[in-house]
Amino acid sequence: MPSFVVAPVHSIAPVVRRRPRGANGAKLAPASRVYLPALSVAGIAAVLVWVGWASHWGGANFAGSIASLRVVVSGPMTLGIVGVLLVVERVRPAQRRPIFARGYRQDLLYMVLNATLVVPLVIALTLSFSEVVHQAFPWIVLTRVGTVPRWAAIAAIFVAMDGLNWLAHLGNHRVRVLWRFHELHHSQEDMSVMTVFRTHPLIHVSYLIALLPGIVLVANGALPTTLLVLYGGVVAFAHSNTNLGFGLLGRVFVSPNYHRIHHKLDGPQDVNLGFALTIWDQLFGRAVFPTEATIRTETGLPGRPLVVEQAGDRPRHLSVFAAQLVAPFRPMDELANPPTLRTGTRWRGEMVDRTSHPSTPSVDRAGRGTAEEPVLG
Numbered sequence: 001m002p003s004f005v006v007a008p009v010h011s012i013a014p015v016v017r018r019r020p021r022g023a024n025g026a027k028l029a030p031a032s033r034v035y036l037p038a039l040s041v042a043g044i045a046a047v048l049v050w051v052g053w054a055s056h057w058g059g060a061n062f063a064g065s066i067a068s069l070r071v072v073v074s075g076p077m078t079l080g081i082v083g084v085l086l087v088v089e090r091v092r093p094a095q096r097r098p099i100f101a102r103g104y105r106q107d108l109l110y111m112v113l114n115a116t117l118v119v120p121l122v123i124a125l126t127l128s129f130s131e132v133v134h135q136a137f138p139w140i141v142l143t144r145v146g147t148v149p150r151w152a153a154i155a156a157i158f159v160a161m162d163g164l165n166w167l168a169h170l171g172n173h174r175v176r177v178l179w180r181f182h183e184l185h186h187s188q189e190d191m192s193v194m195t196v197f198r199t200h201p202l203i204h205v206s207y208l209i210a211l212l213p214g215i216v217l218v219a220n221g222a223l224p225t226t227l228l229v230l231y232g233g234v235v236a237f238a239h240s241n242t243n244l245g246f247g248l249l250g251r252v253f254v255s256p257n258y259h260r261i262h263h264k265l266d267g268p269q270d271v272n273l274g275f276a277l278t279i280w281d282q283l284f285g286r287a288v289f290p291t292e293a294t295i296r297t298e299t300g301l302p303g304r305p306l307v308v309e310q311a312g313d314r315p316r317h318l319s320v321f322a323a324q325l326v327a328p329f330r331p332m333d334e335l336a337n338p339p340t341l342r343t344g345t346r347w348r349g350e351m352v353d354r355t356s357h358p359s360t361p362s363v364d365r366a367g368r369g370t371a372e373e374p375v376l377g
């Protein structure tokens with residue numbers, strides 16, 4: 001267990017304050033029981049799945065698409081890449097961690113969740129989104145341009161997809177309802193290659209826009225599954241606990257040392273948002289390149305606004321897992337330590353933290369607040 005993890009037993013449990021009731025004990029409005037904006041994200045996903053199902057997935061092969069995505073998420077090539085990176089992490093770690101660190105075990109649960117339930121959900125969302133776009137904007141699909149070689153179309157799709165992933169990721173950090181889903185990814189204090197799987201299933205709704213280049217250019221080329229596996233491999237590698245900056249290549253491709261700055265425990269988090277390429281961060285002034293000082297930076301969320309497996313005397317993986325997945329729906333007024341959008345801005349070439357902490361209680365790393373003691377519900 002990392003040396004900084006010292007936590008009281010009770011901090012493992014989700015912090016719940018007793019809900020206020022009306023003067024005569026009447027039930028309060030739904031908004032006091034659930035965070036309604038989060039419900040709207042779930043609603044969009046549900047509507048999309050229903051539309052796709054009702055339209056027979058636009059004639060696409062649902063089962064075949066699931067099989068293809070399973071290859072990307074948990075196929076032999078992906079498992080091979082993950083296996084190699086797990087070894088590289090032991091050989092050249094950025095931070096010393098036990099081989100069975102709590103965070104690793106928790107992220108393994110997310111890996112299983114992705115390989116089983118998330119794959120069909122993402123396929124349903126993907127096929128439905130494509131069908132809705134085709135129906136609403138049929139002119140968006142370009143016809144085959146004979147002079148454009150297929151590899152050029154594939155390269156264009158790849159770069160544009162990476163750019164739109166960057167944009168959606170920026171949205172995850174700027175829009176509070178999206179942050180409440182994305183917060184889970186940033187809560188990891190034991191980064192590893194498996195942290196790439198530590199995402200809320202519903203966050204995929206925000207990344208649907210990255211499908212647009214593939215829809216527009218479908219007649220000219222399509223991303224081969226192998227390229228998608230490699231893309232996933234690069235993103236997974238960026239999360240690994242590896243001290244690697246890629247040298248000059250690190251100016252173009254996202255390295256582990258580069259992405260770890262995005263997961264930094266303190267300071268702005270809307271920097272180094274790139275998935276595979278750093279060019280988007282550089283274009284929009286959001287790139288912070290690694291230095292000796294940033295390589296071993298701690299990761300996670302200050303004050304642990306989201307329950308994490310590192311807190312408490314026992315990890316309690318399954319109950320923490322359930323609490324983490326339910327967390328985005330909990331009303332803000334139930335939270336002792338509300339989620340903070342940590343943003344930065346460039347000032348004379350330096351990235352400056354412009355996060356405001358109007359209501360954040362003073363808390364240390366282990367989540368022990370100096371604010372009022374939480375009441376466990």
Ligand SMILES: [Zn+2]
Nearest residue numbers: 169172173182
């Ligand atoms: Zn992020």
Ligand SMILES: [Zn+2]
Nearest residue numbers: 185239259263
């Ligand atoms: Zn990440």
